Amino acid sequence: MFKLFNNKRLFILLITLVAFIVLMGFSLGQRKTLSWPENFVRDTTGFVQKLFYKPAGYIAGLFEDIGNLHDLAEENKRLKILAAQYARDAAQLNFIKAENEGYKKDLKFTKAQANLYNYEYHIANVVSVTTEPSNNTLVIDLGAKDGIRLNMSVTSIDGLVGVISNVSNFTSTVKLMTMLDIYDPNSQPPIAGTVFNKEDKTFGMIERYDQQTGRLIMNKIPVGDPIAKDDIIISKGTGGVYPRGMTIGTVEEVKKGEYGLTSTAIIKPAAGFQDWKELFVVFTEERVE
CATH class of the missing domain: 1.20.5 (Single alpha-helices involved in coiled-coils or other helix-helix interfaces)
Structure with missing residues (x-):
């Protein structure tokens, strides 16, 4: 009885070992599909x-x-x-x-x-502008400490602007050409003018600025003077105030003066008299210190 039991156990063990070997071989072999337990687990x-x-x-x-x-x-x-x-x-x-x-x-x-x-030009910044009809002036940031003196001419790149009318240590007042009027005792002196490239043939006095038309009036032009429309007017340099060669403007019209003995030229100013940021004070040779 005990021997039969031992044989049965040996038989079961052998069967289990064979099944294990078969299962191992089946698992290690190349397969195209998985078994259902593997599919379930996965x-x-x-x-x-x-x-x-x-x-x-x-x-x-x-x-x-x-x-x-x-x-x-x-x-x-x-x-x-x-x-x-x-x-x-x-x-x-x-x-x-x-x-x-x-x-x-x-x-x-x-x-x-x-x-x-042969002039010296000192750049000046415009500090303020006064546009009252009776006091058309501006203030620049150069004064006596910079060598500024009364009646020095002030110009822009385009043309003559005015003259120094008042000087303090650090600033100066410029009276604009729009204030030019020989009938006004407070006006700057008239400008002796001539025509560029006709300096020896033309002459006249720029005596006033017409507030209504915005034009300069040049009088006392001799009969037979070759001045003509579109000529460029410059300062002649006589009189001791305005240096020679300052651009004034362009002739728009020439007409007979009073009594027909002289002519009058209507001049459009070269300077625009507005929107200035920088100007130049003209130092002539005799004024440079």
């Missing part, structure tokens, strides 16, 4: 992983997005600062470029005039 595992993976992925993505938003906010802040700095720098650059262009024009003007008439 599907169950995949389903459970899917249940946990998606929520975990959403949560991880949420924290990642929050971190990205913070980074984007910081980057946006930096970009705004850079944009503001760029706008400021661009505005500064444009201002400097415009200022340099103005200085180039000023330098070209002063060199050309200095070479022609």
